[in-house]
Amino acid sequence: MKYEFYKINLMKNPEYTYIGYTTNFTKRKYQHKKNLTDISKINFPLYKTINENGGWENVYIGLLEYGEYDNLKDVYIRERELIDFHKSTLNGHLPSKIDINYSDNPKEYKAKWFQDYKNNNPDEYNEKVKKDNVMRKEYKAKWHQENKERLNIKRKELVRCDICNIELAKYSLWHHNKSKSHIKNILP
Numbered sequence: 001m002k003y004e005f006y007k008i009n010l011m012k013n014p015e016y017t018y019i020g021y022t023t024n025f026t027k028r029k030y031q032h033k034k035n036l037t038d039i040s041k042i043n044f045p046l047y048k049t050i051n052e053n054g055g056w057e058n059v060y061i062g063l064l065e066y067g068e069y070d071n072l073k074d075v076y077i078r079e080r081e082l083i084d085f086h087k088s089t090l091n092g093h094l095p096s097k098i099d100i101n102y103s104d105n106p107k108e109y110k111a112k113w114f115q116d117y118k119n120n121n122p123d124e125y126n127e128k129v130k131k132d133n134v135m136r137k138e139y140k141a142k143w144h145q146e147n148k149e150r151l152n153i154k155r156k157e158l159v160r161c162d163i164c165n166i167e168l169a170k171y172s173l174w175h176h177n178k179s180k181s182h183i184k185n186i187l188p
């Protein structure tokens with residue numbers, strides 16, 4: 001099954017990021033928006049932070065990658081890797097469905113689970129990483145081919161960074177938000 005991994009950025013608050021996965025990116029984006037006003041969800045770290053920082057207007061959601069996964073365990077592992085890699089701050093609950101019997105500290109439990117997996121199955125893990133890299137490259141190439149036209153239009157889409165007082169291509173916003181020049185402008 002195809003799983004898509006995405007990242008949520010708060011455009012004016014680059015310190016907040018969230019990594020998620022879905023089988024339907026378009027639908028998931030809409031769901032996130034809806035959850036901002038869902039009384040049962042507004043206390044989740046993600047929605048609380050968004051609501052306290054400019055709401056939906058401040059949200060940028062971008063697809064990171066997608067791939068074929070035949071079991072959820074691999075999806076959680078990949079999510080965990082992306083959370084670590086992007087130093088995601090709003091993933092209050094880390095991949096949670098690996099094992100229902102985890103302790104009072106799910107964060108610690110999952111970190112340990114992931115480490116154990118790496119230690120106990122080094123060959124499997126390395127093989128998987130290698131396979132993933134190849135697969136990701138192939139998917140990326142294929143995706144770009146399939147979305148060429150749409151991407152060309154998207155490339156021309158501009159957004160404003162009020163902090164730096166410049167206009168820039170929307171697709172470059174993630175990088176911009178992490179750039180030295182932008183960070184320098186945030187600091188007093």
Ligand SMILES: [Zn+2]
Nearest residue numbers: 161163164182
């Ligand atoms: Zn900026």
